[in-house]
Amino acid sequence: xxxxxxxxxxxxxxxxxxxxxxxxxxxxxxxxxxxVAGGEPSIPQDLLGVKAAYLKASFDEMHTKYGTIETYFxxxxxxxxxxx
Numbered sequence: 829x830x831x832x833x834x835x836x837x838x839x840x841x842x843x844x845x846x847x848x849x850x851x852x853x854x855x856x857x858x859x860x861x862x863x864v865a866g867g868e869p870s871i872p873q874d875l876l877g878v879k880a881a882y883l884k885a886s887f888d889e890m891h892t893k894y895g896t897i898e899t900y901f902x903x904x905x906x907x908x909x910x911x912x
Contacts, residue, residue, distance in 0.1 A: 841883055
């Protein structure tokens with residue numbers, strides 16, 4: 829949505845990655861219990877966190893299938909310029 833509104837992709841990436849600063853601390857109590865019980869410390873980050881590679885894969889797929897964000901919204905999501 830941000831890209832459709834003209835926000836540069838780098839800004840979208842920065843905003844997306846900022847999510848880790850909110851998501852992971854919100855679950856820290858559960859993450860700590862998981863690790864104390866013998867869970868691999870990287871698993872919560874992999875499951876709950878976000879990575880630039882995830883967003884890159886989404887952008888790459890959108891560009892490959894639709895070319896532009898506008899075409900993705902129109903043809904892929906069926907949302908016209910009026911937002912319907």
